[in-house]
Amino acid sequence: MAPVLELRGITKRFPGVLANDHIDLTVEKGEIHALLGENGAGKTTLMNILYGLYHPDEGEIFVNGQKLDVHSPIDAIKSGVGMVHQHFMLVPVFTVTENVMLGEEYVKAGGILDRTKAANKIREISNTYKLDINPDAYISDIPVGMQQRVEIIKLLFREANILIMDEPTAVLTPQEVEELFKIMHTMIEKGKSIIFITHKLGEVMEIADRITVIRGGKVVGSTSPAESNLNDLASMMVGRDVNLEVEKSESVPGEVIFEVENLKVLDPMGALAVNDMSFKVHAGEVLGIAGVQGNGQTELVRAITGLLQAVDGEVRLCGQNITHLSPRKITEIGSAHIPEDRQKDGLVLGFPIADNLVLNTYYLEPNSKFIWIDQKSINENGKKLVENFDIRTPSPFVPVSNLSGGNQQKVIVAREFSRPIKFLVASQPTRGLDVGSIEYIHKRLIEKRDEGCAILLVSTELDEIMQLSDRIAVVYRGKVLDILEAKNATKELVGLLMAGIIPSEEEKQKLLAKKKQILMT
Amino acid sequence: MEKTTENKKKSLSVFWDEFSSSNFLVILLAIFTGILLGGVLVAITTNEVYDAFRVSIWSGLGTALRTAWNTYVALFTGSVGDPEKIRLAFASGDQLAIRRAINPFFESLVQSTPYIFGGLAVALGFRAGLFNIGVEGQIFIGAATGVWAGYAIEGLPTIIHIPLAMLFGALGGALWGFIPGLLKAKTGAHEVITTIMMNYIAFRLVDWLLKFPMKDPNEFTPKTPWILETAKLPRLFDTPIRFHIGFFIAILMAVAVYYLLFKTTWGFELRMVGSNPNAARYAGVKITKTTILAMVLSGALAGMAGANEVLGVNYRLLPAFSSGYGFDSIALALLGKTHPLGVILSSLLFGFLRNGARSMQLAVGVPIDIVSILQAVILAFIAAPAIIRTIYRLREPKHKEDLVSLRSWKG
Numbered sequence: 001m002a003p004v005l006e007l008r009g010i011t012k013r014f015p016g017v018l019a020n021d022h023i024d025l026t027v028e029k030g031e032i033h034a035l036l037g038e039n040g041a042g043k044t045t046l047m048n049i050l051y052g053l054y055h056p057d058e059g060e061i062f063v064n065g066q067k068l069d070v071h072s073p074i075d076a077i078k079s080g081v082g083m084v085h086q087h088f089m090l091v092p093v094f095t096v097t098e099n100v101m102l103g104e105e106y107v108k109a110g111g112i113l114d115r116t117k118a119a120n121k122i123r124e125i126s127n128t129y130k131l132d133i134n135p136d137a138y139i140s141d142i143p144v145g146m147q148q149r150v151e152i153i154k155l156l157f158r159e160a161n162i163l164i165m166d167e168p169t170a171v172l173t174p175q176e177v178e179e180l181f182k183i184m185h186t187m188i189e190k191g192k193s194i195i196f197i198t199h200k201l202g203e204v205m206e207i208a209d210r211i212t213v214i215r216g217g218k219v220v221g222s223t224s225p226a227e228s229n230l231n232d233l234a235s236m237m238v239g240r241d242v243n244l245e246v247e248k249s250e251s252v253p254g255e256v257i258f259e260v261e262n263l264k265v266l267d268p269m270g271a272l273a274v275n276d277m278s279f280k281v282h283a284g285e286v287l288g289i290a291g292v293q294g295n296g297q298t299e300l301v302r303a304i305t306g307l308l309q310a311v312d313g314e315v316r317l318c319g320q321n322i323t324h325l326s327p328r329k330i331t332e333i334g335s336a337h338i339p340e341d342r343q344k345d346g347l348v349l350g351f352p353i354a355d356n357l358v359l360n361t362y363y364l365e366p367n368s369k370f371i372w373i374d375q376k377s378i379n380e381n382g383k384k385l386v387e388n389f390d391i392r393t394p395s396p397f398v399p400v401s402n403l404s405g406g407n408q409q410k411v412i413v414a415r416e417f418s419r420p421i422k423f424l425v426a427s428q429p430t431r432g433l434d435v436g437s438i439e440y441i442h443k444r445l446i447e448k449r450d451e452g453c454a455i456l457l458v459s460t461e462l463d464e465i466m467q468l469s470d471r472i473a474v475v476y477r478g479k480v481l482d483i484l485e486a487k488n489a490t491k492e493l494v495g496l497l498m499a500g501i502i503p504s505e506e507e508k509q510k511l512l513a514k515k516k517q518i519l520m521t
Numbered sequence: 522m523e524k525t526t527e528n529k530k531k532s533l534s535v536f537w538d539e540f541s542s543s544n545f546l547v548i549l550l551a552i553f554t555g556i557l558l559g560g561v562l563v564a565i566t567t568n569e570v571y572d573a574f575r576v577s578i579w580s581g582l583g584t585a586l587r588t589a590w591n592t593y594v595a596l597f598t599g600s601v602g603d604p605e606k607i608r609l610a611f612a613s614g615d616q617l618a619i620r621r622a623i624n625p626f627f628e629s630l631v632q633s634t635p636y637i638f639g640g641l642a643v644a645l646g647f648r649a650g651l652f653n654i655g656v657e658g659q660i661f662i663g664a665a666t667g668v669w670a671g672y673a674i675e676g677l678p679t680i681i682h683i684p685l686a687m688l689f690g691a692l693g694g695a696l697w698g699f700i701p702g703l704l705k706a707k708t709g710a711h712e713v714i715t716t717i718m719m720n721y722i723a724f725r726l727v728d729w730l731l732k733f734p735m736k737d738p739n740e741f742t743p744k745t746p747w748i749l750e751t752a753k754l755p756r757l758f759d760t761p762i763r764f765h766i767g768f769f770i771a772i773l774m775a776v777a778v779y780y781l782l783f784k785t786t787w788g789f790e791l792r793m794v795g796s797n798p799n800a801a802r803y804a805g806v807k808i809t810k811t812t813i814l815a816m817v818l819s820g821a822l823a824g825m826a827g828a829n830e831v832l833g834v835n836y837r838l839l840p841a842f843s844s845g846y847g848f849d850s851i852a853l854a855l856l857g858k859t860h861p862l863g864v865i866l867s868s869l870l871f872g873f874l875r876n877g878a879r880s881m882q883l884a885v886g887v888p889i890d891i892v893s894i895l896q897a898v899i900l901a902f903i904a905a906p907a908i909i910r911t912i913y914r915l916r917e918p919k920h921k922e923d924l925v926s927l928r929s930w931k932g
Contacts, residue, residue, distance in 0.1 A: 307802060328805025339803060348797045359793070360804040363786045371785045 002065030004029045004193050005050075005081070005162050010059035012045055019045040021217040022059070027162065032184060032194045034208035036201075036237055038434035039404045042217040043197050047164050051083045052076040063162070082160030084151045086167045092140040096133060097122055100154050118157075125156045129186050145176035149183065163187070164195045169203055170432050173293045173460065181207050199237070199434045201230050201244075202463070215239055238436050248446045251470040254283030257454035258304075258423045263313035265299040273299035275478035276313070281423070281454040286445070288469030288486075289458040290494050296478035297458045298340060301427045304456075305337045306330045307345075317423055331360055336416035340427040340458070342405075346412045349401035353393060354382025356400045357415045381418075389414035390440070406437030413444055424448060427458045442468060462491060462498070476500045488512060547906045548856070550913055552870070555899030560589035562894060563887055592885050596892075599880025600629045600873040620762050625876065627764035631834060633872025635660070635843070637771035638826030639850030640857060640864035641778050642694075642819045646712075647859040648782055649815035650795035655701060655716025656823040657847025658723030659694035663824025665727050666693030668831040668838040669735065671748030682751040687770070687828050694824015695817045697723060702816025706809035712816070720847075731840055745838040754833035767833040774822060775861040781818075782861070791815055823847065852900050871896070 005027040012020040019042045027033045037043045048054045050061060052070035061068045063079045070076050073083075090099050097119045106114040119135040126133040131149045139147060148168060155163055165184075169177045184194055184207060198204060204211055205225045213221045213236045221236050234242040258281040267273035274296045281287045291297055302308035304315050306327035315323045322330050331337075339345035347356050358367045358378050366377040382396035391410045393403055400411055409429070416424065426445060430438040445468060449455050459465050465472055466489070473483045474497035481497050493511045496503055503511070564570050564585035574581030598606075602625045610622035639656050646653035653659075667690030670682075677685065701715035731743035739746075754765040782788040793801040794811045802808055826846060831838050853871050857863025878892035902909050 305803075326805065326807075327803060331805055337803070344797075345799045345803045348793055348800050350796045351793075355789075359800065362789050362804075368786045371787065373784055373786055373789055375784075 002062070003027060004064060005195075006062040006065075007046070007050065008060045008062070010046060010049060010056050010061075012042075012049060012054060012056050018217050020049070020056070023214070023217075023219055025212055025219070027193050027195060028210075029193055030188050030191055031209040032188055032196055032207055034196045034198060034204045034211045035214060036198060036204055036211055036233065037214035038199055038237055038436060039406060041214045041237075043214055044166060045217075046214070047083065047166060047195070047197060050076065050081060051164065077155075077158050077160065080159065080161040081164065082155030082158065082162070083164040084148065084155065084166065084168055086170060088147050088151055090139045090147060090150060092138070094139060095135065096137055096139065096142075096150050096153070097135040099139060099150055100135075100157050104158060121157065122153055125153055128190065129156065129183060131183060143176075144171050145173070145179065148172070148176075148180065152183070152187075161191075162193045162195065164197065166197045167199075167432075168196070169198065169200065174462070175292065177203070201233050201237075201435070204233065205230065213237055234435050237434075242435055242439060244435075244439075246442045246446060246467045248468075249450070251285045251449065253285040253470070254452060256280045257283050257318060258456065259314075259316040260300075260304065261314045261316070263300070263303065263315060264311045265296070265303040265308060266311055267299055273478050274303065274310075277475070277478070277480050278313075279473050279480060279483060281456050283422070283454050284449060284452045285470040286449050286455040286457050286468050287483075288465040288472045289456065289475055290462060290465045290469075290472050290498055291460065291475035292498055293460045295475050297427070297460075297475060299478075300475075301337075301340065301425055301458055304330075305335065305425060328360070334420065334422035336419070336421040336424045338409075338412055338416060338424070338426040338429050340431075342408055342412055347400050347408060350399055352382070352397045353386065353391065353400050353403070353411055354379050354396045356411055357382050357385050357396075357418075359415060361415075361419060385414040385418055388418075406433045406440075409433055409437060409441065413441060417444065417448060421448075421453060423454045423456070425456045425458070428460065429457070430459075430461070430464060462494060465494070466491060474498055490514065547909050550909050551902035551906075552899050554902055554909065554912065555895055556593070558898050559891065559895035560593065563592045563891055564589050566888075566891065588885070592881055592887050592891075595881045595884040595887075596874075596877035599625055599884070600877030602626050616759075620758055620760075624762050625880070627758070627762045629869075629873040629876040630768050631763050631765070631872075632876045633868045634768045634771050634833070635826040635830055635846045636850060636853060636868035636871050637768075637775060637865055638822050638829060639846050640854045640868050641771075641775055641861060642822035642826070643850045643854035644857065644859040644861065644864050645778055645782070645791075645822065646815060646819040647854060648795045649791045649811060650798065651702075651705070651812065651815055651819070652713050653698065653701075653716055653816065653819045653823075654713055654851065655697065655719045655723075655820070655847075656826075656850050657843065657845065658716070658720035659697040659820045659823035660827035660830075660843050660847050661723045661727045662697045662827065663690035663694035664827030664831045664838055664842065665730055665735070666690055666824070667828025668745050668748060671752035671832055672746045672837075674752075675749065677751055679751045679755075682749070683754060683832070686748070686752045686832055687825060690824045690828020690832075691821040692824065694827065695821035698816040698818075698820020698823070699813065702813040702820075705816070706812045727838075728840060731838065735838070737837075743840055747837050748832060752832055753836060754829070756833075763834060765833040767829040770825075770829070772865065774825065775865050778822070779861040787814075823850075826850075849896075852896075856900065 003026045007023060007025040010020050010023045023046055035043050035046070045054065049056045050070070052072045052075050055071065061070065063081065068079050070079070091102070097115050100122055101113070101118045106118045108114045122133065122135040125131070131153060133146065133149055133153060139150065148171070152163070168180060172180060188194060196208060208225055211223050211225065211228065211233070212219055213233065215237060230244060231242070234244055261278050263274055263277045264272060265274035277300060279287065289297055289300070299308060303310045306322070306325055306329070310323055313323070314321060317330065317333050317335055320333060322333065343349060348359065355378065358381060361367055362373065362378070366374060367381070368374055379396065385391070386393060386396045389410050391403070391414065392407050400408060403411070429441055429445065433441070445455060445457070457465065457468055469486050471483055471485055472489050472494060474481045474494055476498065477500065481500070481502060484493070490511050493503065493508060567588050570581060570585045570588055573584035602623055607622040610618040639660065642656050642659070643653055667686050670686040670689035674682065674685065697719055701712045701719055704710040704715050705712045731745065735745045737744050737746040754767050756763060756765045758764060782792060790801065790806045790811055793804065793806055794808055798808055827843065830842060835842060849871055853867040854864055857867040874892060874896055878889050881887045881892060882889050
């Protein structure tokens with residue numbers, strides 16, 4: 001039998017870039033085929049070609065052995081190819097049913113929408129694939145994970161057989177990822193095929209049946225989880241040996257730099273998001289805040305950087321009470337902040353890189369004199385930092401929106417690290433980044449620690465917390481459940497705490513013994 | 522390359538990057554297409570064309586072309602001047618004839634002046650992320666305060682009286698901008714709604730001022746007294762040319778706005794707030810202060826437009842003296858890409874069109890509405906570059922992997 005999908009020699013050129021260079025890809029029925037590659041490797045271009053958004057310069061596409069000529073997403077959907085985009089395309093004020101129907105409306109006599117019929121079909125699909133979706137819910141009321149499932153339903157509703165999922169886990173919490181994987185398994189059991197685009201190695205190993213690795217627009221290898229391991233995949237993807245482990249020495253903690261005492265912060269809805277948190281961060285150590293997303297981390301970070309007013313408690317930096325100071329004052333005392341959402345808070349996308357590199361120091365010498373911006377000095381600084389921090393760009397004067405996610409993050413890191421700081425809050429510093437950038441940013445964080453900076457690392461990636469932290473504070477529902485020494489922490493133990501379960505001393509010892517055993521063997 | 526030239530290139534490139542990369546051609550083509558369409562419009566609204574079509578197709582088409590041509594000739598001579606007339610006038614050496622011949626050009630500049638002030642007001646607001654619809658109202662208030670300073674404050678030398686009267690105009694407009702700015706910063710009230718409401722208050726308030734406290738007691742209709750000689754913006758030529766130094770003040774303000782936006786720390790903050798308020802807050806900028814200040818400055822510029830009209834052209838305030846300068850300013854600020862230089866250029870376009878429209882009406886009998894339609898068509902084409910790109914089969918500006926618009930509402 002012919003494979004369900006076959007791409008032969010797909011080539012796509014953009015001015016100055018060869019985005020896809022004779023790519024061959026074969027997807028069999030009922031398999032999850034992972035397309036692995038760094039940001040900018042050409043994965044998305046390839047999928048946009050398959051989905052009819054771009055037309056290839058060369059190459060052919062076959063679906064079930066039939067040559068296919070796609071000119072628009074409508075052609076793609078007709079031939080059974082559907083795509084779940086990284087950013088959802090849903091109308092928030094519409095219900096699930098209405099969103100699913102959009103573009104393929106069921107109508108009764110007289111042109112009236114037949115919502116009931118559509119809702120029934122959605123219910124049916126939802127039951128078949130265990131999606132657990134209420135067709136009458138409004139999109140704006142349901143969580144991100146559910147919204148993604150609505151996107152999936154949209155495709156199943158149109159009877160897609162090949163589902164392209166573009167970085168589907170980027171926006172999900174760990175639990176939602178688990179659930180998504182279950183759904184993906186159900187779908188392939190029912191005979192669908194899935195192309196899973198990602199740069200996260202762990203997920204590929206967990207779920208893929210086959211793996212195709214793309215680098216620089218070319219297929220560099222094809223393998224399966226059984227035949228491969230994390231390090232091989234990483235090297236294949238990046239094109240050089242990658243050290244997934246973070247090399248770091250024992251920390252040498254100094255005095256207490258940063259202190260939070262009985263802090264209480266409200267979320268925008270007025271609920272207590274941070275409920276009586278207390279912890280300390282010493283010079284030269286990384287305190288990791290572990291926890292599932294939405295357990296108060298966002299509000300905690302916003303409160304200690306002055307972006308949100310705490311309702312109670314105290315925050316001290318270098319012995320100074322900063323609880324009610326403005327963001328600028330806090331920055332001036334020597335605090336740096338890598339924000340959770342780099343595009344929303346950390347950068348002005350329309351500004352040149354050089355200007356973004358002085359976003360919070362533009363008013364200081366030598367960037368300005370009196371009221372005048374010294375563009376020359378800002379540009380010099382930009383050139384210097386672009387070089388020092390290896391920001392990949394043709395020039396420091398192009399808008400920062402032209403950069404890839406990893407390089408945008410490097411701009412923020414460069415900006416925050418290039419001024420004298422004593423304390424750093426790094427919130428999700430590697431979210432959505434490729435392996436190379438993650439490695440780079442981890443290295444820089446540890447360097448900063450070794451220089452004596454106190455670092456508060458907030459991350460929902462358990463691996464990241466385990467690799468970088470010297471101590472780990474686990475937060476659950478706005479409270480610090482426990483603070484562990486990194487050497488006494490295991491993934492299982494932190495995982496339990498993240499789920500809100502406080503293990504007894506006995507259980508702790510058991511988990512620890514297990515860790516020691518693993519270390520010995 | 523030398524550092525200084527590189528730096529110069531950078532400051533200019535702020536404008537050119539936005540203006541020329543793809544849009545400049547589009548703007549030129551939009552103007553061209555608008556003029557073409559306007560010609561068709563003129564032809565189909567002229568009775569003679571229909572009469573000619575009754576004779577034969579060819580005479581119909583000929584008449585249509587001739588009508589359109591005559592109209593644009595009238596537009597040109599009305600806004601720039603009649604080259605033949607100018608030549609003859611200079612040949613004769615008669616000073617009055619020369620002034621009459623070159624008057625259309627200078628009159629267009631006079632018409633452009635309030636547009637420059639108003640366009641700068643809107644552009645400054647835009648750069649701070651504020652949609653100042655209230656320019657028209659701020660013009661009225663600025664005219665009222667400016668004219669008051671012009672006739673009520675006596676005994677000042679010109680050198681002090683003029684700046685003082687302009688300042689009064691600016692202050693009046695600034696106050697009218699301050700209120701929506703304060704409301705936005707403190708309560709989140711959207712400036713579009715509040716500035717529209719402030720417009721109505723301004724119109725009626727000025728009506729009342731003209732009928733009662735500021736009315737010239739010697740007049741029957743509501744008018745203010747004439748401003749004093751010392752407050753009049755000096756004219757550069759004798760009658761009939763009304764061209765006055767207000768134009769240069771406007772250009773000076775454009776330069777000032779350019780420096781403010783792109784060369785000062787405060788402009789950096791303002792643009793940051795306008796482009797990404799979240800990042801601005803993160804960077805320690807006080808959003809409320811910046812918002813209020815931007816509205817105050819925007820209002821002040823608009824107020825200067827009003828003061829400029831009463832101090833330089835009318836010398837007194839009459840009801841309904843500004844025929845939509847403030848609203849046109851919104852359109853031309855966008856046309857000028859909210860850059861001071863762009864605002865000057867688009868203000869000139871608007872001023873010349875507006876001035877030429879009158880002679881179109883007088884010379885060829887084309888209704889002034891056609892010119893308004895012409896402006897509207899040009900703007901519509903600029904606002905929707907996709908139309909122009911489709912008509913002329915232009916390429917999309919840039920081919921980039923993620924240019925395909927897949928933006929989600931979650932951002």
